[in-house]
Amino acid sequence: xxxxxxxxxxxxxxxxxxxxxxxxxxxxxxxxxxxxxxxxxxxxxxxxxxxxxxxxxxxxxxxxxxxxxxxxxxxxxxxxxxxxxxxxxxxxxxxxxxxxxxxxxxxxxxxxxxxxxxxxxxxxxxxxxxxxxxxxxxxxxxxxxxxxxxxxxxxxxxxxxxxxxxxxxxxxxxxxxxxxxxxxxxxxxxxxxxxxxxxxxxxxxxxxxxxxxxxxxxxxxxxxxxxxxxxxxxxxxxxxxxxxxxxxxxxxxxxxxxxxxxxxxxxxxxxxxxxxxxxxxxxxxxxxxxxxxxxxxxxxxxxxxxxxxxxxxxxxxxxxxxxxxxxxxxxxxxxxxxxxxxxxxxxxxxxxxxxxxxxxxxxxxxxxxxxxxxxxxxxxxxxxxxxxxxxxxxxxxxxxxxxxxxxxxxxxxxxxxxxxxxxxxxxxxxxxxxxxxxxxxxxxxxxxxxxxxxxxxxxxxxxxxxxxxxxxxxxxxxxxxxxxxxxxxxxxxxxxxxxxxxxxxxxxxxxxxxxxxxxxxxxxxxxxxxxxxxxxxxxxxxx
Amino acid sequence: xxxxxxxxxxxxxxxxxxxxxxxxxxxxxxxxxxxxxxxxxxxxxxxxxxxxxxxxxxxxxxxxxxxxxxxxxxxxxxxxxxxxxxxxxxxxxxxxxxxxxxxxxxxxxxxxxxxxxxxxxxxxxxxxxxxxxxxxxxxxxxxxxxxxxxxxxxxxxxxxxxxxxxxxxxxxxxxxxxxxxxxxxxxxxxxxxxxxxxxxxxxxxxxxxxxxxxxxxxxxxxxxxxxxxxxxxxxxxxxxxxxxxxxxxxxxxxxxxxxxxxxxxxxxxxxxxxxxxxxxxxxxxxxxxxxxxxxxxxxxxxxxxxxxxxxxxxxxxxxxxxxxxxxxxxxxxxxxxxxxxxxxxxxxxxxxxxxxxxxxxxxxxxxxxxxxxxxxxxxxxxxxxxxxxxxxxxxxxxxxxxxxxxxxxxxxxx
Numbered sequence: 028x029x030x031x032x033x034x035x036x037x038x039x040x041x042x043x044x045x046x047x048x049x050x051x052x053x054x055x056x057x058x059x060x061x062x063x064x065x066x067x068x069x070x071x072x073x074x075x076x077x078x079x080x081x082x083x084x085x086x087x088x089x090x091x092x093x094x095x096x097x098x099x100x101x102x103x104x105x106x107x108x109x110x111x112x113x114x115x116x117x118x119x120x121x122x123x124x125x126x127x128x129x130x131x132x133x134x135x136x137x138x139x140x141x142x143x144x145x146x147x148x149x150x151x152x153x154x155x156x157x158x159x160x161x162x163x164x165x166x167x168x169x170x171x172x173x174x175x176x177x178x179x180x181x182x183x184x185x186x187x188x189x190x191x192x193x194x195x196x197x198x199x200x201x202x203x204x205x206x207x208x209x210x211x212x213x214x215x216x217x218x219x220x221x222x223x224x225x226x227x228x229x230x231x232x233x234x235x236x237x238x239x240x241x242x243x244x245x246x247x248x249x250x251x252x253x254x255x256x257x258x259x260x261x262x263x264x265x266x267x268x269x270x271x272x273x274x275x276x277x278x279x280x281x282x283x284x285x286x287x288x289x290x291x292x293x294x295x296x297x298x299x300x301x302x303x304x305x306x307x308x309x310x311x312x313x314x315x316x317x318x319x320x321x322x323x324x325x326x327x328x329x330x331x332x333x334x335x336x337x338x339x340x341x342x343x344x345x346x347x348x349x350x351x352x353x354x355x356x357x358x359x360x361x362x363x364x365x366x367x368x369x370x371x372x373x374x375x376x377x378x379x380x381x382x383x384x385x386x387x388x389x390x391x392x393x394x395x396x397x398x399x400x401x402x403x404x405x406x407x408x409x410x411x412x413x414x415x416x417x418x419x420x421x422x423x424x425x426x427x428x429x430x431x432x433x434x435x436x437x438x439x440x441x442x443x444x445x446x447x448x449x450x451x452x453x454x455x456x457x458x459x460x461x462x463x464x465x466x467x468x469x470x471x472x473x474x475x476x477x478x479x480x481x482x483x484x485x486x487x488x489x490x491x492x493x494x495x496x497x498x499x500x501x502x503x504x505x506x507x508x509x510x511x512x513x514x515x516x517x518x519x520x521x522x523x524x525x526x527x528x529x530x531x532x533x534x535x536x537x538x539x540x541x542x543x544x545x546x547x548x549x550x551x552x553x554x555x556x557x558x559x560x561x562x563x564x565x566x567x568x569x570x
Numbered sequence: 571x572x573x574x575x576x577x578x579x580x581x582x583x584x585x586x587x588x589x590x591x592x593x594x595x596x597x598x599x600x601x602x603x604x605x606x607x608x609x610x611x612x613x614x615x616x617x618x619x620x621x622x623x624x625x626x627x628x629x630x631x632x633x634x635x636x637x638x639x640x641x642x643x644x645x646x647x648x649x650x651x652x653x654x655x656x657x658x659x660x661x662x663x664x665x666x667x668x669x670x671x672x673x674x675x676x677x678x679x680x681x682x683x684x685x686x687x688x689x690x691x692x693x694x695x696x697x698x699x700x701x702x703x704x705x706x707x708x709x710x711x712x713x714x715x716x717x718x719x720x721x722x723x724x725x726x727x728x729x730x731x732x733x734x735x736x737x738x739x740x741x742x743x744x745x746x747x748x749x750x751x752x753x754x755x756x757x758x759x760x761x762x763x764x765x766x767x768x769x770x771x772x773x774x775x776x777x778x779x780x781x782x783x784x785x786x787x788x789x790x791x792x793x794x795x796x797x798x799x800x801x802x803x804x805x806x807x808x809x810x811x812x813x814x815x816x817x818x819x820x821x822x823x824x825x826x827x828x829x830x831x832x833x834x835x836x837x838x839x840x841x842x843x844x845x846x847x848x849x850x851x852x853x854x855x856x857x858x859x860x861x862x863x864x865x866x867x868x869x870x871x872x873x874x875x876x877x878x879x880x881x882x883x884x885x886x887x888x889x890x891x892x893x894x895x896x897x898x899x900x901x902x903x904x905x906x907x908x909x910x911x912x913x914x915x916x917x918x919x920x921x922x923x924x925x926x927x928x929x930x931x932x933x934x935x936x937x938x939x940x941x942x943x944x945x946x947x948x949x950x951x952x953x954x955x956x957x958x959x960x961x962x963x964x965x966x967x968x969x970x971x972x973x974x975x976x977x978x979x980x981x982x983x984x
Contacts, residue, residue: 132613357983428612450613453606456574460602461620468616474625474864475616489606493618494598494695497739500622501924502868513925516973531977548615550622551739556610 077102117322118336124352126339126509130544132279132469135484138389142399147407150195151212152180156442159259161185162209168199177224177247177382180213188263192247194384194405196222212439226380231300239304248376251369255362256535257567267363269308269354272370274326275315277344278427280391282445284367287387289325294374299332301377309333313349347541351510358530368445386445393486394421394449409447410436421449422489429543453490471548496551504545514545518555521562534562574601587690595696623701625866629857630914633709633847638666641713644843645770650808655841660798664789669769673708676717680724688733699738706746706914709847712766723752743962744921747955767843768813780805815843816905817951824893825901837904848907858913867917870926871933875912878937886945894945911954921962925972932968936961
């Protein structure tokens with residue numbers, strides 16, 4: 028009973044206050060002790076009556092078959108119910124989660140229009156985008172070889188069943204190696220018209236789970252799946268408790284998946300049905316209740332999936348945050364997550380048997396001359412997409428400003444990215460920049476006047492705005508992470524290598540993107556995401 | 571920027587550690603460095619530790635202004651001259667500055683000197699922690715403190731209290747309070763009694779002569795030239811003056827003994843003897859509001875400390891065994907330095923509990939225990955210093971149990 032301590036506290040404070048008021052009010056009373064005993068007895072009596080009726084209501088509720096675990100039935104209304112805002116009508120049929128913590132980094136350079144003139148000619152797939160991959164996978168193609176979209180490019184020798192396949196059809200033009208002969212990228216020059224390898228699609232409902240798994244592993248569909256904890260492509264033997272899909276991205280300038288999903292409804296439905304066969308639990312959708320047209324979201328149209336609405340600020344679109352509120356990961360178990368792009372690709376494999384990786388890539392940020400959405404495929408060449416757009420002195424990022432990777436225009440989009448952001452490189456000195464900043468900058472802190480203008484859009488730049496320090500300020504991370512987790516203590520546990528504490532404090536529920544906002548607001552400029560990754564790798568080695 | 575290049579010309583060689591650390595500290599004070607993000611997030615919040623700390627320092631500036639003036643005011647009250655608050659304005663301000671500036675300078679020379687040496691030895695940048703500690707220490711010292719005692723106590727606090735634990739962010743106890751508690755326990759004969767609260771006399775016995783030095787003479791010649799009133803070295807302590815603080819009076823005689831000497835308005839506005847910066851309640855509360863509005867200090871600690879103190883003083887009222895216990899609970903807040911401790915001392919993020927639940931418990935217990943020390947303990951005139959240091963010690967324990975409950979909740983899922 029989560030309210031029991033509040034109730035006892037309330038009763039005690041009534042008791043304490045009343046005796047105190049009593050003893051101050053009448054100075055001449057002789058039998059003060061008797062009277063205060065009477066008062067105490069009276070309060071205990073009333074308390075007992077209230078407590079009894081509360082319990083009776085709970086008993087009655089459980090007799091009616093209602094779930095009393097949340098404490099919604101009884102004399103004491105829960106505080107969250109008393110002060111909760113109205114649930115929007117469209118969300119009334121599903122579960123509605125209102126998250127109060129978080130922070131919006133309001134950046135200039137949102138992409139809204141599709142630019143049909145832009146396209147990429149080169150595409151690449153990189154083993155380095157997969158954390159669990161050995162440095163030198165077995166490459167199945169040679170330079171000059173023609174491939175179709177869906178042909179096997181490489182596989183990990185540790186798990187040869189899981190194939191990594193080509194996103195487009197064309198000619199393999201480069202196999203780039205990095206340090207110690209590890210494979211960096213395999214580059215494909217795309218055909219004008221993409222042609223697909225045709226797989227024979229197993230029946231979703233009639234095939235065995237093993238058949239579905241081996242079909243997905245051989246066709247490249249398995250690489251669409253992300254396993255939490257650790258953010259890796261799961262082993263074929265892996266059984267997830269549940270599967271979660273966040274249908275929106277709340278990160279700064281992130282793409283919107285509504286349009287792409289509307290074009291691929293059948294694929295999504297088939298993907299959901301397939302995923303339902305792969306888990307013993309449920310498939311969950313996290314939907315954005317704050318979106319402009321939330322009521323008509325295309326993601327409400329699907330069957331066999333449990334919908335949860337989320338309202339709040341970033342990181343409410345992070346699947347990790349949504350999992351925490353829907354069905355948290357227990358230690359020793361794991362779940363799968365997919366993003367919308369990957370869900371659609373997996374769905375096409377289960378519909379037409381083709382490995383289709385259409386992506387609507389957003390070119391965002393104030394570091395570009397203009398912003399646009401480009402229709403392309405997975406792993407597109409960044410320079411091809413952004414030709415002539417990136418301003419001098421800008422940093423190009425594959426992904427968003429919080430979790431992306433710094434790239435050059437010669438690099439390719441990462442496997443799961445569909446966003447390129449460019450912001451100014453802030454490598455200049457600023458006179459008294461810590462005291463009297465001249466350039467407006469986003470901040471959680473109310474010492475900057477910008478907090479008075481919540482709609483102000485910042486250009487954003489990459490300066491550290493200070494030097495690294497030990498952890499000093501407390502409570503900051505908790506205020507932007509809508510999860511019941513203590514990030515600062517978790518970080519200290521990781522630094523100390525205390526496995527039990529890391530597990531206990533919830534490292535398995537987190538991945539880098541969830542802590543990215545904490546890292547952004549950190550006064551001491553600590554590298555939280557890399558600390559967390561160290562911790563996750565430590566945990567993974569223990570398995 | 572040309573200015574950057576100009577200053578960069580003076581950058582000493584990195585092999586000379588002391589010179590380079592010192593240069594680096596002043597350079598980063600002048601300029602935000604041009605380092606950019608690598609790995610992890612690509613944008614960083616504009617907030618850094620320098621900005622956090624300087625806002626705490628800014629919040630206590632009103633206390634500095636008032637404290638300086640009040641040193642002078644108390645001096646002339648004891649001398650029986652310029653009894654009105656604004657009378658002899660220039661003299662009071664001059665005397666205040668003569669007392670406060672050496673305290674401020676000694677604190678910073680000793681404290682910052684140690685910081686710089688340790689930073690150079692350990693090879694890291696000079697951290698900002700002493701910015702706040704150094705600003706707080708003069709405010710919580712008695713105006714008449716001997717400078718050598720001050721220097722020793724600051725050195726103790728910084729070396730044993732902070733550097734021994736690894737520097738800013740690692741200390742267990744509040745540095746400023748550690749300096750104060752060192753003065754209190756190491757030099758009880760010098761610092762005990764009521765004499766330290768009023769400066770500028772040889773002693774506070776009636777008839778004792780004023781103790782003016784060279785600085786007063788300089789001001790005298792200046793004021794004489796400007797045709798203003800000057801310091802009168804024939805001034806003596808007036809008969810019947812004790813220099814006692816309200817808490818000392820309340821301990822022996824309850825609220826009536828306090829009001830015999832000080833009016834409520836005097837105690838509220840702070841024209842009473844006491845430590846330099848803590849006497850004026852409205853100005854401290856303004857500082858607290860600045861900290862709350864900017865979100866730098868934890869409102870949880872402030873609120874729960876207030877609740878804790880109110881609770882305990884209500885219990886004391888109900889008990890009522892001594893005259894001090896019978897002081898009505900709201901009047902407790904007119905006396906002593908509760909608000910200063912609440913705004914600037916208890917909220918130090920490094921030494922306070924670090925979980926939100928822990929902060930509620932931590933603050934409440936400070937208020938609760940501090941009031942016990944204040945009212946029941948004969949030896950210490952004020953309780954917050956000891957209560958905060960006590961709870962500093964136990965803050966990790968409080969956090970430990972908060973984390974344990976979080977861990978238990980998580981394990982229960984499996």
